[in-house]
Amino acid sequence: MTETSTERLQLRTADAETAMLEAADENGIKEARLTYPSGWLWLARDDETRALVEALADAEAGTRYGTDDLAALVDLDPDTVESRVETLLSLGLLVADEGTYRVNEYSGVRHAVGELTAVVEATGAPDGESPFEHLTRLESVRLLLDALLSAEPGRSFTQEELHDLTGVTRKAVWAHVEKLVALSVLEESGDEYVLNSESPVYRWTQSLDAAVVGAVLTASHP
Structure with missing residues (x-):
C-alpha cells in the first residue's frame, strides 16, 4: 500500500472497528484492514515513510532538518520527502520550528520505534x-502482526485461520509465519x-x- 494521504484512510479506533468489519464483507478482510488501518499499519504502509521513521528514531532529539536534509538522510528525492512531512508531523516525530523541522524529544512514536528496533535486533536480523x-x-x-495485535493472549491459530483473519494468501502465510516464530511472537504447537x-x-x-493512534488523534504536539 502506497497511499500517504489521510483522506481515504481512517485509523482503526474502537469506533471504526465495526466499519472495518462491514467493509470486509464487501471488499475482503485485507482491503478492509488497509482502508481502516491500525496505528501499526498506518505507520508502516510504504517504503518511504518507514525509511524516514526509522532514520528519525535514530536521530538525536532536537536536531533540525530542512526538506533537503531529510531527503539526504534517507536517500530520497525532496519532493517525495515533502509529501511525507505531514505524516511525520502528525506522528509527532517532527515539530515545525522556524522554517525547519525539529526531531521531537517527547515523541512516543520515536521512543517505541527505537525500542522495537532494539528487540528485533536482539533476535538476530x-x-x-x-x-x-x-x-x-x-x-x-x-x-499478520496487525491481526495478532487484537488477539487474546495465548490464542492459537492454524495457518488457515491466519489467512482468514488477514486476507494474506495461504502461500504467503506459509512462507512468512516462520518469521514471527523466529521473533518469538508466535510459538509452534503441533x-x-x-x-x-x-x-x-x-x-x-x-x-x-498505541503511540501512533495517540499521536495522530492529538491535535498538537510539544
Missing part, C-alpha cells in the same frame, strides 16, 4: 537489513501457532500501535 526493515518490509508480515503476548517484539509493536 539478517546482515545487511536493518531490524526495523526486517520486521516491516513485507506486507504479509505487517498484516500444526498451530500460539500467540506469545509476552514477546518483547509483540509488546513493543503494541506500544507503537
